[in-house]
Amino acid sequence: MTKLKTTSSALPKPLPATDTIPNAGRIFYRAGKEKSYRLAKAGAIVTLDTGSRSKVALMHATARKLGIDPNS
Numbered sequence: 001m002t003k004l005k006t007t008s009s010a011l012p013k014p015l016p017a018t019d020t021i022p023n024a025g026r027i028f029y030r031a032g033k034e035k036s037y038r039l040a041k042a043g044a045i046v047t048l049d050t051g052s053r054s055k056v057a058l059m060h061a062t063a064r065k066l067g068i069d070p071n072s
Contacts, residue, residue: 015059015070021045024057028066 011027019027024045025036039045046061063070 011063011068011070015063017058017060018048018056019059021047021055021057024059024062027059028062 021040022033022036025031025033025039028045029035029039031039036045040047040055040057044062044065046058046065047055048058050056060070
């Protein structure tokens with residue numbers, strides 16, 4: 001699995017509750033679009049199904065999973 005490349009000081013303030021998968025990959029892993037979708041498929045980025053083919057990244061859950069306090 002890809003190593004975390006973001007610290008809590010590098011997160012946007014306030015951290016949005018949801019965002020696109022590519023943007024979440026960019027924020028947490030400095031990953032491009034394709035890599036971000038692979039990270040989401042592997043479970044490194046927490047997602048929520050919003051339709052038959054649509055997913056959004058859950059930013060606070062992903063931050064907590066990586067050991068970052070999303071509220072700091």
